Amino acid sequence: SANVQWGGRFAGGPSAIMREINASIGFDKVMWRQDIAGSLAHAAMLKKVGIISTDDEAAIRRGLTEIGAEIESGSFPFDEALEDIHMNIEARLSDRIGEAGKRLHTGRSRNDQVATDFRLWVRDAIDGISGQVEALMRSLATRALEYADTAMPGFTHLQTAQPVTFGHHLLAYVEMLSRDRGRLADARKRLNECPLGSAALAGTSFPIDRQMTAAALGFDRPTANSLDSVSDRDFALEYLSALSIMAMHLSRFAEEIVIWCSSPFSFIRLTDAFTTGSSIMPQKRNPDAAELARAKVGRVLGSMVSLLTVMKGLPLAYAKDMQEDKVPVFEATEAMALTLAACDGMVRDLTANVDQMRKYAGSGFSTATDLADWLVRVLKVPFRTAHHVTGQLVAMAERKGVDLSDLSLAEMQSVEPGITQDLYSVLTVEASIASRVSEGGTAGSNVRREAEGWLERLGKE
Numbered sequence: 001s002a003n004v005q006w007g008g009r010f011a012g013g014p015s016a017i018m019r020e021i022n023a024s025i026g027f028d029k030v031m032w033r034q035d036i037a038g039s040l041a042h043a044a045m046l047k048k049v050g051i052i053s054t055d056d057e058a059a060i061r062r063g064l065t066e067i068g069a070e071i072e073s074g075s076f077p078f079d080e081a082l083e084d085i086h087m088n089i090e091a092r093l094s095d096r097i098g099e100a101g102k103r104l105h106t107g108r109s110r111n112d113q114v115a116t117d118f119r120l121w122v123r124d125a126i127d128g129i130s131g132q133v134e135a136l137m138r139s140l141a142t143r144a145l146e147y148a149d150t151a152m153p154g155f156t157h158l159q160t161a162q163p164v165t166f167g168h169h170l171l172a173y174v175e176m177l178s179r180d181r182g183r184l185a186d187a188r189k190r191l192n193e194c195p196l197g198s199a200a201l202a203g204t205s206f207p208i209d210r211q212m213t214a215a216a217l218g219f220d221r222p223t224a225n226s227l228d229s230v231s232d233r234d235f236a237l238e239y240l241s242a243l244s245i246m247a248m249h250l251s252r253f254a255e256e257i258v259i260w261c262s263s264p265f266s267f268i269r270l271t272d273a274f275t276t277g278s279s280i281m282p283q284k285r286n287p288d289a290a291e292l293a294r295a296k297v298g299r300v301l302g303s304m305v306s307l308l309t310v311m312k313g314l315p316l317a318y319a320k321d322m323q324e325d326k327v328p329v330f331e332a333t334e335a336m337a338l339t340l341a342a343c344d345g346m347v348r349d350l351t352a353n354v355d356q357m358r359k360y361a362g363s364g365f366s367t368a369t370d371l372a373d374w375l376v377r378v379l380k381v382p383f384r385t386a387h388h389v390t391g392q393l394v395a396m397a398e399r400k401g402v403d404l405s406d407l408s409l410a411e412m413q414s415v416e417p418g419i420t421q422d423l424y425s426v427l428t429v430e431a432s433i434a435s436r437v438s439e440g441g442t443a444g445s446n447v448r449r450e451a452e453g454w455l456e457r458l459g460k461e
Ligand code: ARG
Pocket: 024, 028, 083, 084, 110, 111, 114, 318, 320, 322, 323, 324
């Protein structure tokens, strides 16, 4: 039979396959709260400007509230023939309250309705994800404070470079996540304009009050152009790009956890709560949560590419293609929420193997730069020359199979006669780290100050 919402000019109903490809109720039902909120705001506005009566508005309000309770309790009869959440709710409303329900769609189209619902949904998602990012930042800063003086090798090219502190390394991710959170906040600002009242594409002849609906739904203002309003999805794309960058950051972090957990490194240990065993190798403790967090970026970035591709080349205004906007956003949100929770769990769970980290912090001639800096500071040698001298000393130590600090003073002086016993004081890991007090440097005092600053700014849980 013909569709109840537009059956007027239709004699027959859709084929089963048409119905299946057309329906979005299977996924857009998660926007039911947003849809009801939008309809409540719309009805209140219609009443205020005199388009519907006070009684009708009251009936709509009551009906929508009851429908909300039905959905919440799981008793709502979702119908694929009614295509999407908007028509499911509207049809149910008319079933329940009759004529008044049929007046709700005055001065509105599903095109502005879905754009409004989706913005509200993404806005809520931004707030949820942002809160999770904040929690992860807090956990990282807490552990950073605990490990402010814990030496570990700092790497470039994954080759031992200079000693750093584990706390400093953890705070690097706090900085990244803070920018990620900033990107979400920026996206939220631009998103926060209300498309409701743009109707199908051209606006409406009814004397609607868009300021009123925008304010009721917590938007800063109504959108300015009706065509843009129903066809814009860049709020979702901005959200997905912010998530993609964040997922990439967490993927790097997860990769480091995987490396740190591997037995040749053994820098950290995760408890049984965040590891899995092997069905054949009894000794295994696999960091599966970290590996999956490393992989989730594929899903999140895939979602962004998916939506960008859907939107590319679409003529204004609405086209049904745009119904394909939701699944990528829902999926990316779910993946991101889980990834953030897993990373937070691992950060809280991990224990640093302090001795192992300390041992490798001093390996690979990691204080060679400190030696060169000493030559510059004490002997006033130009840095390039100091670099060359140090390189010769490293080569000598390497030939002998010893550390720089194991070379005798005589051996040192055979390369640079000005070297004195004082040089040895800068060759320890502890001295190297303590000397890095430049702004943003790895010295424990810096790390403690930064971690405390973050914890203060982030506030209590
Ligand atoms: N289910 C649709 C979507 O998600 C709602 C808008 C439909 N509008 C239309 N003109 N067919 O985009």
